[in-house]
């Protein structure tokens with residue numbers, strides 16, 4: 001081959017096929033992902049960068065002005081990032097952050113009130129309240145950078161405290177949930193094996209979510225990632241608990257329950273291999289009712305429906321439209337048990353998926369052919385709210 005030329009070995013495409021849900025290659029991949037520390041914490045990166053800049057400054061004091069301006073530009077960028085978050089989540093995160101830092105530090109509190117005198121109100125019953133967070137986010141550059149750095153330090157320190165608390169509380173929540181699922185199994189609601197439930201729940205990693213990053217983006221404060229079996233829960237800094245009838249403690253447990261339903265839901269796993277080789281890659285094809293990224297609305301509807309059942313709660317503020325669509329199917333005669341059985345069914349190779357097939361067949365009969373597919377295709381176009389309105393109206397006729 002002439003110098004300077006090289007050949008790229010042609011990539012042989014992988015062929016995918018269904019593998020056991022407890023395939024060792026798949027399990028190993030999850031454990032590997034789980035061991036990676038993922039820290040979703042607003043401000044941490046900025047503070048680490050500032051620390052590095054400070055170190056450089058000490059080594060090169062003659063370049064003091066330069067390093068100072070670099071540090072300031074980092075803080076200014078972060079402040080604008082906070083402003084952006086505040087516009088997206090309607091000021092909820094920023095409000096929580098201000099309450100958090102004012103609770104923690106009297107000087108920071110005094111400073112903030114001085115900078116934004118019209119944005120706070122002191123009342124007898126409620127104490128000091130933020131009455132105009134929009135004004136604060138619109139004028140966020142009024143916060144001096146050294147004060148902002150202080151705010152970030154408080155936020156990061158508090159978060160690390162919460163992370164420790166959640167690790168301790170996690171086992172307590174787990175034991176309570178196992179008891180409730182045990183009751184649900186006896187009542188014939190959950191088609192689950194309690195031994196497997198215990199085994200699975202004990203493996204889930206539970207971390208604290210930063211309310212600035214997990215706030216109002218999807219009307220929920222938690223998250224579950226099946227690829228690293230990690231659940232994110234809200235921390236005690238959230239002043240706005242989304243469920244009016246729950247105090248924070250119970251709200252956190254409620255979110256935990258929702259995320260653990262995802263963790264316990266049935267899966268289908270694909271293994272990818274090149275000709276004649278062992279599996280070199282695996283991927284999750286299905287989690288609960290979410291199949292290849294589709295039917296997320298149905299998956300969340302059933303997850304929240306089960307969470308309500310476990311909590312003996314009538315209604316919640318989460319996934320309303322999704323649950324309304326689920327309800328129209330139940331009203332048309334699709335038994336609730338079919339949804340639950342399908343949701344928890346693992347798909348093992350060679351065994352088929354009788355519960356999922358039965359659910360889809362029944363939905364087609366009761367609600368019309370390709371009902372789920374049609375809803376799923378229309379969601380992007382019309383939005384869930386409109387679809388739920390239309391179906392509910394039709395249902396009431």
Ligand SMILES: [Zn+2]
Pocket residue numbers: 258262300303
């Ligand atoms: Zn969910």
